[in-house]
Amino acid sequence: MSQLPLAELKWTLGFTDPVQVRRQATAVGETGPTRRVWRGDGPRRELPEQLQDLSRLAVESGGGGASPLYQFLVDSHSDGMIVLHRGAVVYEQYLHGLRRQDLHLTASMAKAFIGLLAGMLEDQGLFTRDDQVAAYVPELAGTAFGDATIRHLLDMTTQVAYGGRKFHREVEAHRWWAVVAPGMRPDGYDGPTTLLDRLKTARATGPYGEVFHYENGSCEAMGALISRVTGATVSDLMSELIWSKIGADEDARYILDAAGVETACGGYAATLRDIAKVGEMLRCGGALGDRQIVPASVVRAISTVPEGATAQVRLPRASANSPATMSYRDYWWILNDPFDSFMASGIHGQRLFVSRELDLVVAHFGSQIISPCVATPPFPEVFTRLGTQLSMAGV
Numbered sequence: 459m460s461q462l463p464l465a466e467l468k469w470t471l472g473f474t475d476p477v478q479v480r481r482q483a484t485a486v487g488e489t490g491p492t493r494r495v496w497r498g499d500g501p502r503r504e505l506p507e508q509l510q511d512l513s514r515l516a517v518e519s520g521g522g523g524a525s526p527l528y529q530f531l532v533d534s535h536s537d538g539m540i541v542l543h544r545g546a547v548v549y550e551q552y553l554h555g556l557r558r559q560d561l562h563l564t565a566s567m568a569k570a571f572i573g574l575l576a577g578m579l580e581d582q583g584l585f586t587r588d589d590q591v592a593a594y595v596p597e598l599a600g601t602a603f604g605d606a607t608i609r610h611l612l613d614m615t616t617q618v619a620y621g622g623r624k625f626h627r628e629v630e631a632h633r634w635w636a637v638v639a640p641g642m643r644p645d646g647y648d649g650p651t652t653l654l655d656r657l658k659t660a661r662a663t664g665p666y667g668e669v670f671h672y673e674n675g676s677c678e679a680m681g682a683l684i685s686r687v688t689g690a691t692v693s694d695l696m697s698e699l700i701w702s703k704i705g706a707d708e709d710a711r712y713i714l715d716a717a718g719v720e721t722a723c724g725g726y727a728a729t730l731r732d733i734a735k736v737g738e739m740l741r742c743g744g745a746l747g748d749r750q751i752v753p754a755s756v757v758r759a760i761s762t763v764p765e766g767a768t769a770q771v772r773l774p775r776a777s778a779n780s781p782a783t784m785s786y787r788d789y790w791w792i793l794n795d796p797f798d799s800f801m802a803s804g805i806h807g808q809r810l811f812v813s814r815e816l817d818l819v820v821a822h823f824g825s826q827i828i829s830p831c832v833a834t835p836p837f838p839e840v841f842t843r844l845g846t847q848l849s850m851a852g853v
Contacts, residue, residue: 480825495710503705534835565804568726573788577756617664681722737819816845
């Protein structure tokens with residue numbers, strides 16, 4: 459942080475109060491423009507229930523300690539968690555006033571849904587991964603994203619800097635929020651006011667395809683591309699291809715920028731149960747019952763370790779000295795554990811965890827504060843602990 463110019467420090471404050479984080483995560487539709495993702499006119503799919511008393515189950519709490527599951531949820535500023543085992547709800551807990559019918563921002567978990575849509579459109583033959591992005595979004599010609607291929611966007615192997623600045627991930631994440639949320643702009647803000655205008659300022663700082671570079675622009679460019687390819691909004695695509703087919707309880711919503719464009723990388727809000735329904739569909743190979751929703755080949759792709767720069771990576775907030783034990787594919791994290799697990803992940807504790815070996819799906823919402831002084835809760839370890847316990851219990 460000390461290497462930043464003084465003028466940039468205003469972008470590094472972040473959310474250090476879970477109440478503030480929670481307000482932003484649960485007030486989607488009240489603080490700015492959004493677009494509905496229609497659930498369709500079909501019936502709501504009721505999830506079967508086989509509820510278990512897991513609140514006292516001892517789980518890893520970080521730092522080598524352990525605590526009961528419910529206390530872990532409290533300590534990690536969780537807003538809600540639902541656990542499905544073999545398709546049935548075995549645990550469901552809401553905290554801090556969140557209710558079953560409430561929408562919650564999914565943050566970067568939303569990227570994974572763009573990855574699903576991209577895989578489905580590729581399967582339909584609408585583009586190939588080696589196509590150049592500018593062929594579909596000509597406004598980005600000559601920029602870091604326009605000169606990239608679709609594969610580079612989905613792998614996040616574009617090395618970029620914005621507006622002539624040295625890239626700093628936390629700073630640029632806050633600058634992204636300033637584009638889509640005018641209320642979060644500091645005094646004197648004179649930067650881009652639409653997502654496309656921000657993407658236009660991106661310049662390549664290194665070769666494509668060689669380094670994993672996690673940031674929001676690749677997904678925003680992908681969102682623009684799939685909209686151009688289909689002539690539909692991202693909201694309508696999500697509704698048509700996925701949301702209207704899972705028996706969702708509620709409509710979802712996308713946050714919009716000033717041009718009415720969806721914030722593909724982190725602006726999706728939905729209920730906890732509906733996120734779990736997406737996970738269950740993926741656990742079952744993209745199908746619900748006898749209805750194939752996402753092609754099985756797409757599900758295999760997002761959960762198969764790729765070759766190249768994204769075969770060994772770490773989560774964005776992990777220490778640079780920590781081992782790179784995960785893989786990354788189409789905005790999904792592959793855990794490389796013994797349980798065939800993969801995950802969609804977002805800041806402040808948003809997680810969708812799928813493990814086919816454990817017959818497990820976990821959806822989690824949180825308002826975890828982001829600070830160098832606060833360790834990231836060990837969510838994947840807790841989820842696998844739940845799965846192994848349920849499997850041993852024969853639930």
